[in-house]
Amino acid sequence: MDNYAFTVAERFMRYVQIDTQSDVDSASFPTTQKQKQLSNLLAQELKEMGIRDAEADEFGYVYATIPATISEKRPVVCFCAHVDTAPDCSGTNVKPILHKKFEGKDIVLPDDGTQVLSVNEYPYLEKHIGSDIITASGLTLLGADDKSGVAIIMDMAHYLLTHKEVKHGEIKILFTPDEEVGKGTAKVNLAKLGADFAFTLDGGEAGTFEDETFSANAVRITINGVIAHPGYAKDKLVNAIKIAGDILAMLPKHSFSPETTSGREGFVHPVGINGIAEQATLDFIIRDFETSNLAKYELRLKAIVEEVLQQYPKATFEFDVTEQYRNMKEVLAEHPDIARMAEEAYKRSGLEFVKEPIRGGTDGSRLSFMGLPCPNIFTGMQAIHSRKEWIGVKDMYKAVEVLVNLAQVIAE
Known part of the structure; x- marks a missing residue:
């Protein structure tokens, strides 16, 4: 993918400007109707890529299928991310800022000078010196959790649909609402999705892989x-x-x-x-x-x-x-090939494969117990649910590469 013009950063900066905050006190589904604005946009963009069955349903879920480029029958994988952002911090009027070639110096977020991003507080920033990072402006969260996952999956779809020579089986895409308030799978239609296993894109540092939750x-x-x-x-x-x-x-x-x-x-x-x-x-x-x-x-x-x-x-x-x-490890331990395929995709992407547990949960926890085994892949998101939330662009690039390689590993 060395010569590929990634679209993930541009997509991400567009998506985070759409307010999709969910509401833990709401009895409706989705808990906020504004989440559907992004869901509808994603379905439309997928259709424009050439995915005929892309659809945003009445509950805010997005379903889509990338057709196989091989004739042999292979397991159907799904890549999943959630469109909502957390109620912990404002997600209204997010102003994403692209900091080109981060120099390692403290970044004072412009709309609130008390919000300072520093290497001392976030040592992972050191790995992004000389590379681009994205923050919000200081008054809101950024929304990398989980619009980075959304943008990564969208760029993967764009790559595969413009590089038909890449050999892969059928791939499903699922975007969910209300993950942040624990309702992300409440109305999902797994029969309609038609996948054998899945991966959420909802993790942190590049190279991490999570198959265990609280x-x-x-x-x-x-x-x-x-x-x-x-x-x-x-x-x-x-x-x-x-x-x-x-x-x-x-x-x-x-x-x-x-x-x-x-x-x-x-x-x-x-x-x-x-x-x-x-x-x-x-x-x-x-x-x-x-x-x-x-x-x-x-x-x-x-x-x-x-x-x-x-x-x-x-x-x-x-x-x-x-x-x-429940801890998705209870299910994923019965499907070790899923982690092995992911490990091979990380290796082909030049990454060390770092397994670690999540001190939290994802849609993958519920999906696994619903019959769709679903571990979690990194996106690069950092300082999530806060006004100092940030993400490294190169991590999102690498996640797109992992998904493309993973599609090929599954085909093999």
């Missing part, structure tokens, strides 16, 4: 206090908000949390609090690579709640657990 549950604790007029509340009022505060204060300070764990350690993380004196709710996420550990963490959390409630005998609580996703 297993995840959500816990909602509802605290029922006793309401009374505050002027006449003595020995009557039991304030649910104060009970919630006591529960949070009882959480371990040096363990059990994302800010005190790393590697393969799991955690319990409070992510939301809401309520009034009569009733309050606490929302937690529970994470670990061993699914069996989730129940242990939940028991420990419930014990903390029960200990606090002993001080408030008139109060009651509910403890509701919801399954979110």
Whole structure:
């Protein structure tokens, strides 16, 4: 691909300017209609490339097929990315900036001088000295998570459709909405997709490959206090908000949390609090690579709640657990050829193949348990969900190359 004029950076900078932020509190699907704007654009661009069946459906999913260039029957692979951006940071009026030939000096983002990108904070920037990087302007996230994956898949499609001499089997493309709020596969039609296995493009540093994620549950604790007029509340009022505060204060300070764990350690993380004196709710996420550990963490959390409630005998609580996703390694361990093919594609692209677990989850977690084994490939995205989010252009180029090589490995 040395002489190929990559389109990925130009596509990426266009896509990030479309606001596709999802909404965790929305009951609709997709959770925000604005996600469909990008989905419709992608379907149209795929049609313009010559893909006849490209379609954006009513739920914001995009389905498309790159026809095979060989007659032999081969497994059908799908490449997948999500169009939405995280609710953690504004995704409105994103202004992407291309910094040509990064010199290694601090970059002060122009719309907010307090947002400074430095090698000290992000050592991976050192590998991009002399190369182009892309940031936002300081007021928003960039949207590399996961519009870099979207742009990489689109450029792969462009390359294969303009280089028919490349031998590959049938390739499916899937773009999903609402991944960032845990609903990315809720309405996906796998029968319509028709793939045997898949790869998400939703990872970080070049060369990384992820076939293991956290297993995840959500816990909602509802605290029922006793309401009374505050002027006449003595020995009557039991304030649910104060009970919630006591529960949070009882959480371990040096363990059990994302800010005190790393590697393969799991955690319990409070992510939301809401309520009034009569009733309050606490929302937690529970994470670990061993699914069996989730129940242990939940028991420990419930014990903390029960200990606090002993001080408030008139109060009651509910403890509701919801399954979110499971470690995709449980499925992918049964399909070792998928990782072997990826490793060969990385090798042909001149990359060291670095397997690592994700301290999080992807659409691939759910897809794997739905019958579509689906590990994760890098895009280069860094400092995701923040105003300092950035990506190296050469990493996106390399990811496109990996996909093209992977298509050929599967054909072989």
